[in-house]
Amino acid sequence: MLARRTLLRAGGWAAGLALIGLPAAAPAAAVVEIRMRGNADGSKVWFDPIGVLVEPGQTIRWINIDPGNAHTSTAYHPANAGHPLRIPEGAAPWNSDYLLPEQSFELSLTTAGVYDYFCIPHEEAGMAGRLVVGRPQGSLSAATLPEPARRLLPSPEEIVRRKAVRATP
Amino acid sequence: MLIRTILIAGAFALAVVPAQAQSVDKAPPGGAYKKVSELVKLPDFLPGMGTLYVDPKTLPAGPFLAYDHDGRLASTIYMIPVEDIQGQKTFDNLKAAGGNVDHVDMYYNAGHPGVEKPHYHIVLWHVSKADEARVAK
Ligand SMILES: [Cu+2]
Numbered sequence: 001m002l003a004r005r006t007l008l009r010a011g012g013w014a015a016g017l018a019l020i021g022l023p024a025a026a027p028a029a030a031v032v033e034i035r036m037r038g039n040a041d042g043s044k045v046w047f048d049p050i051g052v053l054v055e056p057g058q059t060i061r062w063i064n065i066d067p068g069n070a071h072t073s074t075a076y077h078p079a080n081a082g083h084p085l086r087i088p089e090g091a092a093p094w095n096s097d098y099l100l101p102e103q104s105f106e107l108s109l110t111t112a113g114v115y116d117y118f119c120i121p122h123e124e125a126g127m128a129g130r131l132v133v134g135r136p137q138g139s140l141s142a143a144t145l146p147e148p149a150r151r152l153l154p155s156p157e158e159i160v161r162r163k164a165v166r167a168t169p
Numbered sequence: 170m171l172i173r174t175i176l177i178a179g180a181f182a183l184a185v186v187p188a189q190a191q192s193v194d195k196a197p198p199g200g201a202y203k204k205v206s207e208l209v210k211l212p213d214f215l216p217g218m219g220t221l222y223v224d225p226k227t228l229p230a231g232p233f234l235a236y237d238h239d240g241r242l243a244s245t246i247y248m249i250p251v252e253d254i255q256g257q258k259t260f261d262n263l264k265a266a267g268g269n270v271d272h273v274d275m276y277y278n279a280g281h282p283g284v285e286k287p288h289y290h291i292v293l294w295h296v297s298k299a300d301e302a303r304v305a306k
Pocket of ligand 1: 036045070071072119120121122127
């Protein structure tokens with residue numbers, strides 16, 4: 001967006017018209033979809049996949065496919081009701097707010113690193129997920145993770161190796 | 170004239186009494202009951218339960234009144250946080266306005282808007298096991 005606006009200002013009308021209909025300069029990576037799921041009686045809820053490797057700037061889409069519940073994708077960040085910081089220093093926090101069945105939320109992250117997030121109504125039930133953006137160095141301490149999430153979340157190394165890690169609830 | 174007035178007033182009083190002891194057999198149940206999907210962000214109809222109504226003052230335990238697609242009462246549900254069971258908390262004199270109970274289910278729920286804490290659903294079914302299909306989806 002920023003690049004396109006700069007070009008328009010520089011080249012004026014002709015460049016602007018030429019841009020319309022042209023494919024993006026770099027091939028856009030496919031959207032990574034993370035499903036918010038629950039079983040029939042609501043006793044299990046989870047992000048599927050629970051761990052995903054994405055490229056910086058790649059679009060991540062959470063979609064609620066659980067017909068009987070609302071879910072959120074919410075970054076572990078003090079801005080979200082005082083939760084511990086579990087995303088890279090300086091990266092912007094996000095909160096999808098409640099998504100009803102079939103509703104979705106999109107985000108792209110540019111800062112490389114490990115991002116942990118949770119679902120507001122299901123944090124106590126262990127509904128959390130992990131994103132690895134790029135090829136970050138080092139690992140996060142598990143100390144600030146709630147116990148159910150600590151048991152479930154795959155390590156960043158495993159996510160990098162397998163690209164997507166699914167958890168069987 | 171006075172007698173007629175009293176008679177008319179009496180007739181009104183009689184007409185009012187059944188309305189106060191309102192039946193909850195049909196949705197909406199009225200009174201302090203509110204539709205759960207209008208109180209919190211949840212689908213209108215929850216597969217396996219139906220359309221829920223609750224008096225917000227009674228949260229989280231309820232009772233929640235659950236109706237099928239035709240607005241007929243299917244079950245009365247109590248939602249009891251697991252931590253309250255572990256804490257040996259007493260729940261006393263929970264309302265039960267739904268009438269005859271055919272059978273009872275108890276099952277774990279991971280939480281949902283309105284009752285976020287993992288909890289048990291205690292379901293007093295007012296319909297037969299076979300008729301649970303009315304609220305299946
Ligand atoms: Cu959730």
